[in-house]
Amino acid sequence: MSRFWLLMISLVPLLGATRTIVQAISISLCACLLTGLHQALMAPLRRHLAQGASLWASAVLTATLVTCLYLGLRAWALPLADELALYPLLLALPCLACEQLLPHAHRYHQLCRGLGGLLLASLALGICRQVLADNLDLHIATLAPGALILLGLLLGLYNHLRPSTTSPSRQGSR
Amino acid sequence: MSARWRSAACLSLLALLAVVTTLAWQRFTAKPIAQAQRQWHEQQWLTVLPPGSYDNQPLQTALALADTSLRHSRLLAAYRATLAGAPTAILLHNRFQGYGGAIEMVIAINTQGRLVGMRVLEQQESPGLGDQLADPARQWLDQFIGRAQENTPEQAWAIKRDQGAFDQLAGATVTSRAVIAAIQDALRYFDDHRPALLGEARP
Numbered sequence: 001m002s003r004f005w006l007l008m009i010s011l012v013p014l015l016g017a018t019r020t021i022v023q024a025i026s027i028s029l030c031a032c033l034l035t036g037l038h039q040a041l042m043a044p045l046r047r048h049l050a051q052g053a054s055l056w057a058s059a060v061l062t063a064t065l066v067t068c069l070y071l072g073l074r075a076w077a078l079p080l081a082d083e084l085a086l087y088p089l090l091l092a093l094p095c096l097a098c099e100q101l102l103p104h105a106h107r108y109h110q111l112c113r114g115l116g117g118l119l120l121a122s123l124a125l126g127i128c129r130q131v132l133a134d135n136l137d138l139h140i141a142t143l144a145p146g147a148l149i150l151l152g153l154l155l156g157l158y159n160h161l162r163p164s165t166t167s168p169s170r171q172g173s174r
Numbered sequence: 175m176s177a178r179w180r181s182a183a184c185l186s187l188l189a190l191l192a193v194v195t196t197l198a199w200q201r202f203t204a205k206p207i208a209q210a211q212r213q214w215h216e217q218q219w220l221t222v223l224p225p226g227s228y229d230n231q232p233l234q235t236a237l238a239l240a241d242t243s244l245r246h247s248r249l250l251a252a253y254r255a256t257l258a259g260a261p262t263a264i265l266l267h268n269r270f271q272g273y274g275g276a277i278e279m280v281i282a283i284n285t286q287g288r289l290v291g292m293r294v295l296e297q298q299e300s301p302g303l304g305d306q307l308a309d310p311a312r313q314w315l316d317q318f319i320g321r322a323q324e325n326t327p328e329q330a331w332a333i334k335r336d337q338g339a340f341d342q343l344a345g346a347t348v349t350s351r352a353v354i355a356a357i358q359d360a361l362r363y364f365d366d367h368r369p370a371l372l373g374e375a376r377p
Contacts, residue, residue: 045188050181057188064192068199075206078214139302 004155005101006114007121010094014122015147017087019133024126026080028119030073031091034065038095039102039111041065058099066092124154219265222282222291227262228255237264240367246270246355249363250278252371261372263290264364270356273348274298277307281360285372288322289357304349314343315353323361331358 007014010031018024038061045057070088073081081088102110128150132141140146216233223232232253242249247270255263266281275298282291292315294308306312317340332338333350342350364371 045184048180048184050178053181053185057185060185060189060192064196067196071199071203071207075203075210078207078210082214143301 009097013087018126021126024122028122062095244359304346
């Protein structure tokens, strides 16, 4: 599994709702809250459910949590909810995918690392987009395609700065 | 077999709980949502009026409209702002066809028939071009402030490309034309129905 798996499955909300720093922080906090709660509630259920039923339970639980989050946002932070539009609802996707993709060993460790990465990535993206749009007047930074390009550049920079974890012996010889 | 039954029972219990929780949460948040929406709505609308120019709650009472289909737009509602009982401005809410869909605007006109503020409430214009209309930082709508039917001749109500007096939004000619026509409609309606809107006519 790639290091950026959680980033990839939450790509749509990540690109759509990071136009400003405030948006970026709120969408990533929503993602952490949702995924965390979902995993915490699924933990006791997994023991009582068969393999097929656990998928259904996960879907029902995700739907409930996402609906409650969305209504809560509208009730107590309407201007923010208006800016985030439907993206908080799309956080259901990473929630569901997490349940399937997380390995059994070191489950919570992996989850925390993934969520931390998501938080950092969305914060970096939010800061870059706001700075580019406000100070340099780059209009493309406010649009989703610009966000995709920026995310690519940021990941490239990260990969460049951080040496590969693959050991040279596995890279093959010429 | 018993494991399967237990699984099914567990799942149906979970589904029941989920539905109950969602419904309860919806009931619980219904009132705060309605209140927040009303506040947000008022906040957006009343930015068109200069602060301190009214002391009533204009949106609480809608005025009766005589004729709602104008030449280029449709009038949805009208409200009166008053200061110490005397009318200071009329808010006209109208809808017209833009480039990408319907545009809804609120237009404030003072008692002399001059425009004092405008705001776009809804729009589906092209991102990056026509949607700059709704961006307060662009200030394109500010060029209309102070304009009235008296101080701007009929043929000047157009963009410069059409031999008019106003700048257009770059790359959004259709949107610009539609907005100008709608603003002219609102002013024309105000001038035609002035006594009724200001509450001077006694039936």
